[in-house]
Amino acid sequence: MSDAAVRELDRRGRAHTDAGRYDEAVASFTEALALVPGDPDLLYNRGEAFRRAGRLAEARFDLESVLALEGESADLLLALGLVAYESDDWDLAVARYEGALALEPGLAEAWNDLGVVHFRRGAYAQARAVFEKAVALRADYDEAWINLHDTYDELGLRKEREAAARRLRELGLRPEGGD
DSSP states (O other), X not given: OOHHHHHHHHHHXXXXXXXXXXXXXXXXXXXXXXXXXXXXXXXXXXXXXXXHTTOHHHHHHHHHHHHHHHOOOHHHHHHHHHHHHHTTOHHHHHHHHHHHHHHOTTOHHHHHHHHHHHHHHTOHHHHHHHHHHHHHHOTTOHHHHHHHHHHHHHHTOHHHHHHHXXXXXXXXXXXXXXX
């Protein structure tokens, strides 16, 4: 088959992923990979479709295959961190997120995701520090503001929680907890 056929299968797989048709996405990417085995972009895309489908072991395998082929990148480590987090492998998630941040310290999403792991572990002081870093990097990052608000609440920091609630309202969101 031609390069055009591979590109079309990749395009179709991404469209299926975006539409939530993960089995169809996996099938498209798998068909493309049969034509160009080991293609890192196709493996990454199929890994993302597997992750969204909740097929975490398969997602991890594909993403780690990309890691072996291409080495570390912040985006790849972030994706692997998400798979580890969703697999409840929090130590690996922390390592992956910290690896992404070592490569790209300005990646607000990695700071937020790292904070989520700390929050889930009950390490609220650590979560606070990384959520604050995320919102400092991206002032309109609503998910990080929500997480920071909830962290302030867990820490009993009323004034900080109220300030975060004001910021959430500025972003057009309604904070939970009656702020």
